[in-house]
Amino acid sequence: MSEKRVLIVGGGLAGLAAAMRACELGLEVDIFSMVHVKRSHSVCAQGGINGAVNTKGEGDSPKIHFIDTIKGGDFLADQPPVLSMCEAAPAVINMMDRLGVTFNRTPEGLLDFRRFGGTLHHRTAFAGASTGQQLLYGLDEQVRRWEAEGKVRKFENWEFTRLILDNDGKAVGLVAQDLNTMEFKSFPGLAVVLATGGPGLMFGKTTNSTINFGSATAAAYKQGVWYGNPEMVQIHPTGIPGSDKLRLISESARGEGGRVWVPRNPKDARPWNTIPAEDRFYFLEERYPLYGNLVPRDIATREIAQVCTKMGLGVGGRNAVYLDLTHRDEDYLTRKLGAILDIYEKFRGVDPKKVPMEIYPAYHYSMGGLYAGYEADGTGRLMKDSPLNQMTNIPNVYAVGEADHQYHGANRLGANSLMSCIFAGLVTGESVVALAKNSKTAPVASSVLESECKLETENYKKLVAQDGPENPFVIHRELGDAMSAFCLIERHNDELLQLRGMIEGYAERLKKASSLDKSGSGNMSAVFLRQLDGMICMSKAVVEGAILRDECRGAHYKPAFDNEAPSKETPIDDPAWTAYYEKFLTQSQEWLKTTIAKHDSSKSLPTIEYKPVDSRHLEPEPRDYTGVGKKAWAKFKASRTAQGQA
Amino acid sequence: MSKTVEVRIKRQDSPKAPAYWDEFSIPYEEGMNVISILQSIRRDPRNKQGKTVTPVNWESSCLEEVCGACTMVINGKVRQACTALVDQISQPISLEPMTKFPVERDLRVNRQRIFENLKKINGWVDVDGYHDLGPGPRQSPIDQELTYKFSECMSCGCCMEVCPQFTMDGNFIGAAVIGQTQLFNMHPSGAMHAQKRLDAVTSEGGIQDCGLAQQCVKACPKHIPLVEAIGQVQRSVTVSQVFGSFSKRK
Numbered sequence: 001m002s003e004k005r006v007l008i009v010g011g012g013l014a015g016l017a018a019a020m021r022a023c024e025l026g027l028e029v030d031i032f033s034m035v036h037v038k039r040s041h042s043v044c045a046q047g048g049i050n051g052a053v054n055t056k057g058e059g060d061s062p063k064i065h066f067i068d069t070i071k072g073g074d075f076l077a078d079q080p081p082v083l084s085m086c087e088a089a090p091a092v093i094n095m096m097d098r099l100g101v102t103f104n105r106t107p108e109g110l111l112d113f114r115r116f117g118g119t120l121h122h123r124t125a126f127a128g129a130s131t132g133q134q135l136l137y138g139l140d141e142q143v144r145r146w147e148a149e150g151k152v153r154k155f156e157n158w159e160f161t162r163l164i165l166d167n168d169g170k171a172v173g174l175v176a177q178d179l180n181t182m183e184f185k186s187f188p189g190l191a192v193v194l195a196t197g198g199p200g201l202m203f204g205k206t207t208n209s210t211i212n213f214g215s216a217t218a219a220a221y222k223q224g225v226w227y228g229n230p231e232m233v234q235i236h237p238t239g240i241p242g243s244d245k246l247r248l249i250s251e252s253a254r255g256e257g258g259r260v261w262v263p264r265n266p267k268d269a270r271p272w273n274t275i276p277a278e279d280r281f282y283f284l285e286e287r288y289p290l291y292g293n294l295v296p297r298d299i300a301t302r303e304i305a306q307v308c309t310k311m312g313l314g315v316g317g318r319n320a321v322y323l324d325l326t327h328r329d330e331d332y333l334t335r336k337l338g339a340i341l342d343i344y345e346k347f348r349g350v351d352p353k354k355v356p357m358e359i360y361p362a363y364h365y366s367m368g369g370l371y372a373g374y375e376a377d378g379t380g381r382l383m384k385d386s387p388l389n390q391m392t393n394i395p396n397v398y399a400v401g402e403a404d405h406q407y408h409g410a411n412r413l414g415a416n417s418l419m420s421c422i423f424a425g426l427v428t429g430e431s432v433v434a435l436a437k438n439s440k441t442a443p444v445a446s447s448v449l450e451s452e453c454k455l456e457t458e459n460y461k462k463l464v465a466q467d468g469p470e471n472p473f474v475i476h477r478e479l480g481d482a483m484s485a486f487c488l489i490e491r492h493n494d495e496l497l498q499l500r501g502m503i504e505g506y507a508e509r510l511k512k513a514s515s516l517d518k519s520g521s522g523n524m525s526a527v528f529l530r531q532l533d534g535m536i537c538m539s540k541a542v543v544e545g546a547i548l549r550d551e552c553r554g555a556h557y558k559p560a561f562d563n564e565a566p567s568k569e570t571p572i573d574d575p576a577w578t579a580y581y582e583k584f585l586t587q588s589q590e591w592l593k594t595t596i597a598k599h600d601s602s603k604s605l606p607t608i609e610y611k612p613v614d615s616r617h618l619e620p621e622p623r624d625y626t627g628v629g630k631k632a633w634a635k636f637k638a639s640r641t642a643q644g645q646a
Numbered sequence: 647m648s649k650t651v652e653v654r655i656k657r658q659d660s661p662k663a664p665a666y667w668d669e670f671s672i673p674y675e676e677g678m679n680v681i682s683i684l685q686s687i688r689r690d691p692r693n694k695q696g697k698t699v700t701p702v703n704w705e706s707s708c709l710e711e712v713c714g715a716c717t718m719v720i721n722g723k724v725r726q727a728c729t730a731l732v733d734q735i736s737q738p739i740s741l742e743p744m745t746k747f748p749v750e751r752d753l754r755v756n757r758q759r760i761f762e763n764l765k766k767i768n769g770w771v772d773v774d775g776y777h778d779l780g781p782g783p784r785q786s787p788i789d790q791e792l793t794y795k796f797s798e799c800m801s802c803g804c805c806m807e808v809c810p811q812f813t814m815d816g817n818f819i820g821a822a823v824i825g826q827t828q829l830f831n832m833h834p835s836g837a838m839h840a841q842k843r844l845d846a847v848t849s850e851g852g853i854q855d856c857g858l859a860q861q862c863v864k865a866c867p868k869h870i871p872l873v874e875a876i877g878q879v880q881r882s883v884t885v886s887q888v889f890g891s892f893s894k895r896k
Contacts, residue, residue, distance in 0.1 A: 020776060021776055024775060024776055035705070035707050035713075035715060036715075036757070036761065036801075038713075038714070038761070038800070038801055039707045039708070039713040039714060039715045039800075040707070040713075041707065041708065043707075043708055043712045043713045043800075044708050044710060044712065044713075091778040094778065094779070094780060094781045094782060095773075095776055095778070095779075097781060097782035098771070098773050098779065098781075098782040098783075098835070099770075099771055099773060099782075100770075100771040100782075100830065100833045100835075100836055101797075102790055102793045102794040102797045103790070104787070104790060104794075105784075105785055105786065105787045105790045106787070107787065108784070109784030109785055109786055109787075110781075110784065111781070127794060127797075128794055130712055130798065133712050133713075133798070133800070134794075134797055137797060141764075141769055141770035141771070142770055142773075144761070144764060144765055144769065144770060145768075145770045145772075147765065148765045148768075156758075180661075180750045180751070180756075209706075209707045209708045209709065209713070210706045210707055210709060211707050241677075242677060242679075243675050243676070243677045243678050243679065243682040244678075244679055244681040244682040244685060244709055244728070245681075245709045247709070247710055248710075335791070339712070339798075343710055343711065346711070346729050347677075347679075347729070347731070426776065471688075471689055471690070473685070473688045473689045473701075474689050477689065516688070516691055516700060516701055517700040517701060519659055519660070519700065520660075521659065521660035521661070521750075521751055522660070522703045522750050522751030522752070522754060524701065524703050525688065525700070525701045
């Protein structure tokens with residue numbers, strides 16, 4: 001029954017959710033993962049998962065969750081999948097609760113919720129400060145249950161390297177490599193689900209895990225799967241610098257009352273706890289009175305970077321600001337944030353319950369990813385049981401989780417990723433079941449399976465034989481440093497063009513790199529040549545998307561094209577508002593569209609095209625987190641309507 | 647002369663090859679941990695004698711001590727490499743693979759046995775389905791804190807590495823898996839199938855093989871109360887054995 005088997009690559013939240021749903025609906029699943037699935041990068045998610053369960057008497061609703069998400073993403077997300085996700089979110093959280101996830105509780109025994117960025121509601125369910133780990137374990141346990149029943153086979157410590165496509169260009173299987181024996185094998189299946197997470201390692205030291213090469217997405221991209229919004233990557237405002245990676249301090253630290261500040265006077269020599277309130281610059285609270293420390297991540301990141309690099313106010317002259325929890329009760333902090341405060345103490349040797357943490361922004365997440373399509377119904381929601389939901393442009397290839405480009409637009413709200421991964425995973429499970437019902441696939445010819453496997457084996461042999469003077473790990477470090485320097489918080493076209501040239505240089509050097517290891521067992525450095533080639537290929541898409549998008553949208557910030565809002569003190573009848581909104585409309589006209597990068601093996605650079613954004617539910621407007629612009633925008637729109645009627 | 651870090655690494659080229667030691671002398675960086683030592687070696691894979699060697703193979707993922715991947719024996723103590731800070735441990739730093747699991751290569755071992763044992767004890771909640779069935783059972787904040795503690799277990803294997811009863815060739819399931827048995831038996835709907843887990847945990851290689859050496863709880867990086875879990879599971883087993891089918895299925 002090979003044609004009824006689904007091949008799922010990646011065992012994080014998205015892949016496991018897809019697997020358990022597909023099993024429940026009668027299919028059998030093979031899961032491929034570079035690590036034991038329980039060690040997937042989803043474990044790193046800390047703060048929580050969003051769903052408008054509305055148990056706090058705040059009048060929260062899926063509709064408000066939808067508006068917050070679309071607005072947080074600067075209107076770049078297609079709206080039907082987001083609406084369906086927000087409406088399903090409370091049920092998803094309830095399901096995870098039933099699976100035994102140890103969510104924090106209220107005194108009455110209900111799920112507790114906390115606040116996160118980009119919303120005014122308590123909407124984030126959490127399990128201490130290791131929510132991603134706890135959710136992953138919940139799904140891992142269910143998949144183990146299906147494994148015990150014989151419905152799931154796991155190929156752990158295997159790496160996906162190639163899609164097997166039939167003559168019509170439809171996926172009928174994949175090739176993967178055992179990372180211990182280094183042998184390749186072909187697997188036939190009715191669909192290939194790529195749930196392989198983000199490509200963070202192209203940015204070098206980030207908050208990502210050491211497995212986030214993006215090598216699976218790169219392999220699929222090279223075979224023709226489109227890459228959507230590659231330039232949209234998220235920089236988390238509160239990272240901890242480190243020599244091996246940048247660790248994260250969750251947004252929940254601010255959700256639980258953490259305040260961001262620097263001394264007003266950079267030369268202030270007093271110990272932090274003797275600096276009185278008036279000499280502290282709580283810059284987020286002063287500039288964004290409505291959302292305060294809980295503005296969306298892109299905004300917090302830029303403010304922190306500007307306070308340090310433009311205003312020179314970084315703590316001790318360093319690129320660092322205080323994230324201060326010392327005013328909160330220590331027991332409370334241990335209960336709500338224990339896991340992340342332990343991590344800070346373990347790595348920095350300072351107890352953040354007693355001394356403010358020092359943090360700085362760090363690359364964190366890719367909103368962009370493999371292009372995932374959908375079918376909308378008449379109400380503008382995902383069509384139930386359509387095989388097209390989450391399917392890429394290549395038939396029978398699905399993308400889901402951080403690996404896909406949907407749900408988050410140009411900036412992801414905190415605690416929305418865990419929801420999007422599980423929700424889209426469940427949807428994908430349903431899609432492949434719909435596909436199985438409608439498809440009459442003939443078994444894949446064994447000669448095809450053999451030849452594809454042989455091709456990959458030959459490619460790998462060439463990598464092992466590679467014996468030049470360059471060290472691939474050194475090239476990777478340089479690539480990461482360059483991407484972080486020129487393509488992260490602020491982007492400038494001259495620097496991006498320079499970066500494009502540098503990446504060409506890394507690609508050339510990679511051809512002269514050595515595999516460092518000729519052995520046939522657990523050869524991680526020969527495999528790394530392939531992974532680095534994938535990172536270089538994907539980084540070109542990121543940089544090209546960034547070069548072409550001449551505007552500021554969400555996390556993509558190009559100061560030369562900024563349309564800065566009038567200061568919040570500007571009276572609403574001031575013409576500055578009209579000018580601002582006119583420019584907003586012009587830029588939206590030009591740039592409110594999804595970037596589509598297509599790989600072209602005959603050219604060094606990707607081909608970039610654009611697709612309109614499906615904004616059928618909510619009209620795009622300028623984002624405003626100060627609480628002032630709302631009235632000005634309403635007035636502007638009213639005057640335009642009046643003009644239109646006149 | 648610039649400051650260096652001295653490291654000795656126990657290596658093995660393949661599962662059946664003999665083990666050997668390599669020594670490295672690496673430039674010191676502030677804030678270094680064992681992971682950054684290994685990363686530094688692969689950027690310049692030469693040993694202390696100046697001989698070019700293959701980069702060291704090790705397993706890692708999150709580097710935040712929540713995934714369990716980078717577990718190894720560091721200066722004789724089993725722990726995660728990511729939280730082993732160079733400034734806090736003595737040199738030369740010795741790195742060895744765990745000894746209770748078969749070596750795949752260098753510091754990488756095969757811990758599949760842990761996951762097989764989780765399967766054996768029915769380590770999951772038997773839900774009716776993944777469709778919308780409303781909220782789960784209510785739970786007090788105190789119970790949540792207790793279950794959360796057990797649920798932090800990342801299957802790293804530290805408790806098994808230090809356990810005198812857990813051997814490479816034996817079949818003892820180990821403390822972590824007994825802890826997980828307790829976790830699911832504490833869950834309100836998980837408890838409905840407690841007997842199934844108790845039967846599994848008393849089958850061959852089960853809880854009766856525990857010698858109460860209590861090393862597990864000292865080695866656990868997440869401070870999970872494993873000895874307590876063993877005691878509680880043991881009590882439940884006794885109750886179910888004494889009262890048989892008349893016992894409340896808990």
